[in-house]
Amino acid sequence: MQNGLLDSLRRLSDADLVAGVKGLVARERVATAELVAHLAELDTRDVHLREGYSSLFVYCRDALGLSEAEAYTRIEVARAARRFPKILDMLAAGSVSLTAARLLAPHLTPANHREVLESARGKRKTEVEVIVAKLAPRPDVPASVRRLAAPAPRVLDLAAPLAPTPAPECAPASGPVEPIAISAPPIRPAAVAPLAPDRYKLQVTISGGTLEKLRAAQDMLGHAVPSADEAAIIDRALSALLVELSRKRFAATSRPRASCGPKPGARRPSAEVKRAVWRRDLGRCAFVGPGGHRCDARRFVEFHHVDPYALGGEASVDQIQLRCRRHNDYEGRLYFGRRRRGELVPEQVEPRDAPNVRSRPAARPEGSGPTRAPEDPGSRRTAT
Numbered sequence: 001m002q003n004g005l006l007d008s009l010r011r012l013s014d015a016d017l018v019a020g021v022k023g024l025v026a027r028e029r030v031a032t033a034e035l036v037a038h039l040a041e042l043d044t045r046d047v048h049l050r051e052g053y054s055s056l057f058v059y060c061r062d063a064l065g066l067s068e069a070e071a072y073t074r075i076e077v078a079r080a081a082r083r084f085p086k087i088l089d090m091l092a093a094g095s096v097s098l099t100a101a102r103l104l105a106p107h108l109t110p111a112n113h114r115e116v117l118e119s120a121r122g123k124r125k126t127e128v129e130v131i132v133a134k135l136a137p138r139p140d141v142p143a144s145v146r147r148l149a150a151p152a153p154r155v156l157d158l159a160a161p162l163a164p165t166p167a168p169e170c171a172p173a174s175g176p177v178e179p180i181a182i183s184a185p186p187i188r189p190a191a192v193a194p195l196a197p198d199r200y201k202l203q204v205t206i207s208g209g210t211l212e213k214l215r216a217a218q219d220m221l222g223h224a225v226p227s228a229d230e231a232a233i234i235d236r237a238l239s240a241l242l243v244e245l246s247r248k249r250f251a252a253t254s255r256p257r258a259s260c261g262p263k264p265g266a267r268r269p270s271a272e273v274k275r276a277v278w279r280r281d282l283g284r285c286a287f288v289g290p291g292g293h294r295c296d297a298r299r300f301v302e303f304h305h306v307d308p309y310a311l312g313g314e315a316s317v318d319q320i321q322l323r324c325r326r327h328n329d330y331e332g333r334l335y336f337g338r339r340r341r342g343e344l345v346p347e348q349v350e351p352r353d354a355p356n357v358r359s360r361p362a363a364r365p366e367g368s369g370p371t372r373a374p375e376d377p378g379s380r381r382t383a384t
C-alpha cells in the first residue's frame, strides 16, 4: 500500500503535493489535540490500572506504543489542558506545539495562562524557553572544567570477535579526543544492553577486591560450575543475595519459625510467608489485567490479600501476592466502592466476581486495606 502511495505521489504536481502536506499537518494537529483531550479524560479513570499498567505513562508507552518522550509530553500537556482547555484549541490550530505546551505547562496559573499562552503563539522551542526563563528564572550555572579520560586505543582482534572490547567511558567511540572539555557530561555506555531474546550484555567496572571474590567463588564452585562461567557465578550469587535480602527484610518484626506456617485466621502474613511471596513474585507487582498484562512495577510494593481478609482469606502464600501501591489502592477502591453501593457484600462474593484478574488467583482486594511490611522501605507510601 505504501509503495502504491509513493507511486501515486510521484505523479502529483508540486501544488497538489504541498496542498496535501498542509492538509495532513492540519489533520495531525487536530488529531493531536483530540488525543491529548482523550488522555486528559483517561487520566481521571482507572482504565490503565484495570488493564494492568501501573501508571498512565506506562500504559501510553506499552499499550499504545508511544515512545517515552511522546508519552511524557502528551500526558504533561493533557494534565495542563484539563485545567486550561485553551491549550487544546491552540494545539488544534497549530498556535502552539506540543513541546511548547509541555514547557509552559508547569508555569501556567489561572491568573497568567491566557497571557502566557498568547505570548507563546507561533513561537519555536528556543523562544518558548526564553518565556519560561522569565517565568521561572534559574541561577547561573557555575563554570566547570574537567579533565576527561582519553579513550583507550581500540584494537580490533578479528581472531576473537566475541571478546569484550572495553568501550571508552568519556569520549566518542572513534577519533582523537581533546582531553580537556568544558562542562561536557561523560558518555556512559549502557550498562545492560539486550543482545538477543533472553540474552543481555552486562558491563560493569569492578574493584580488585570484587574480582578476588569472583575468582574465589569460581574456585569454590569448581565442581558445580566447571566452566567457571562468570554469568553462572553471578546468577548463583544473585539468587543467594535475593534469599538473604528477603530473609533480612521480612524477619525483623516476626519471629520466623520455619515449621509454623500461617496460623488459621491470622490476618497478617508471617515473615515466612512474606519471604516466600517476595521470592515468588520477584519483588514485583503481580497484578494481571484482563488482557494478560502483568504490571511488574518494582517500586513501593505491598502485600495483598487475594481473597479479602473480611471474606475469610488466609494469610498464606497462596493467598498473598505483591501489589504496587497504585494497584493495591485500585483494588481497594473497587472493593469498597462496590460494597458502599450495595453491589457487593462479603457473603455474595464468588471467585468469578473478581473484577480484573482471570488468569491468576482472584485479585480481589484485601477487605480492610493492604498489609504492608513496616520493615520494608519499599512499602512506604510515596508517590511513584
Ligand SMILES: [Zn+2]
Pocket (backbone or CB within 6 Å): 052, 053, 054, 285, 286, 287, 295, 296, 297, 323, 324, 325, 326, 327
Ligand atoms: Zn501494579
